[in-house]
Amino acid sequence: MRKLFATTAVALTVFGAAAVPASADTVKIAFVDPLSGGAASVGQMGLNHLKFIADTVNAAGGVNGDMLEVTGYDNQVNAQTSLVQVQKAIDEGAKIIFQGNGSSVGIAIEEFVTKYNSRNPGAHILYMNYAAVDPAMTNEKCSYWHFAFDANVTIKMEAMTNFIKDQPEVKKVYLIDQDYSFGHAVADTAVSMLKEKRPDIEIVGNEFHPLVKITDFAPYVAKIKASGADTVITGNWGQDFALLIKAAGQAGLDVKWFTYYAGAAGGPTAIKQAGLDGKVFQVNEGIANLNYGPAMETTKAYTERYKDAPTMFPRVFNAMDMMVKAMEEAKSSDPADFAPKLEGMTFQSFSNGGEMFMRADDHQLFQPIIISAIGPVESGQVDEENTGWGWKSVGEIAAKDTIVPTTCDMKRPG
Incomplete structure (x- = not known):
């Protein structure tokens, strides 16, 4: 299969998407994520990614001659609203549902x-x-x-705690997370893994707060400060992360932050404003400054198109690239035909070209995991949200070293 993005992204930004051939069919993709409210900025970035990738694929001739069409459906990070939107998308011809923000929403969509x-x-x-x-x-x-194209909570926490266990200055950890299934999974996994790997670390707080409803985190930061914590672990994302960091900066809270989603919308800006140079870490599937040529070329094209929201989600590129490959191999856009091609697929990571594979047993993608810290970048490096600060790798784990067991008992069609 051709490598989609490196070869066509720059051409797309110059010439625009190719015209749709008169005989082409349309593969409709529904993006069901928050497009209003406190999480809208994160959702809009995901939609931007899908539209950019679809235009890139279409400019290169589509998939088996068919064109991709992406439509956004606002789910307001609400499970019931999401199901209404999924049904609406199906009624409008969508066969593929993309979603990511909110595991409670994800579980509802998966069951639906x-x-x-x-x-x-x-x-x-x-x-x-x-x-x-x-x-x-x-x-x-x-x-x-x-x-699943993002590493799950267990995989990421395994990587994060392996890094923390070698940081002797980490002695007192405070956990703060959103009060829903994902947040509780982060906290529970952190507690169990730290106990196993660094039993000397003291958990001095384990706090949960409502999802995307808190506008002032000052009271929570005051608790962290009073606890004597030297480190905070959080799964917060979007507005809940940005406002937490903003409050920490205003209070002069001087701790290390280990995060899942500090790089999402608003996070880098808040970190820069708080002056937390080298103190905020994230564990994810990739960052911009890994000097991998194809990714750098695509990142440049994407950020030129979306100057006001340039943050990159490599996992969206991985998901779409693998889906297109599966459709091409199956010569079909029918999920029943191309889903088997995704099972067991090996692929190169968008971020660094490292090997990834989709485990057939549970449909979890295993991929290289990057631990990074944010701070001022040099000329020629990619910054985040036009802050002059960007992510730099401080650790990397190969996909083969991130494998965790699964209890999945897959019910297959037929």
Whole structure:
């Protein structure tokens, strides 16, 4: 298969998307994520990614001659609203659902798609999950019609705690997370893994707060400060992370931050404003400054198109690239035909070209994991949100070293 993005992204920004051939069919992709409210900036970035990639693929001739069409559906980070939007998307011809923000939403969509497909043989829908990382989704709730392209909570915490265990200055850890399934999974996993790897570390707080509802985190930061913590671990994302860091900066809270989503919308700006140079770490599937040529070329093209929201989500590129490869190999855009091609697929990571593979047992992607810190970047390096600060790798784990067991008992069609 051609490597989609490196060869066409720059041409796309210059010439625009190719005209759709009169004989082409349309592959409709529904993006069901927050496009209003406190999490809208994160959702809009995901939609930007999908539209950019679809235009790139279409400019290169589409998939088997068919054109990709991406439509956004606002789910307001609400499970019930999401199901209404998924049904609306299906009614409008979508066969592929992309979602990522909110594991409680993801679990609801996963269950809906599984039931829908069992009740509608011959009209299958596929759920492409680019960011919902509750381990239940690829364990007890696993589904043949769901593929997870972000490392789940357990995988990321394994990498994070392996890094922390070699930091002797970490002695007192405070946990603060959003009060829903993902947040509790982060906290529970952190507690168990730190106890195993660094039993000398004291957990001095384990706090939960409502999802995307807090506008002033000063009271929470005051608790962290009073606890004597030297380190904070958080799974917060979007507005909940940015406002937490803002409050920390205003209070002069001088601790290390270990995060899952500090690089999401608003995070880098808040970190820069708080002056936390080299104190905020994230564990994820990739960053811009890894000097991998194809990724750098695509990143340049993407950020030129979206100057006001230039943050990159490599996992969205991985998901779309692998999906297109599966469709091409199956010579079909029907999920029933191309889903088997995704199972067991090996691929090169968008971020650094490292090997990834989709485990057939539970449809969890295993990929290189990068631990990075943010601070001022040099000329020629990629900064985040036009801050002059960018992510730099401080550790990397190969995909083969991130494998965790699964309890998935996959129910396959037929």
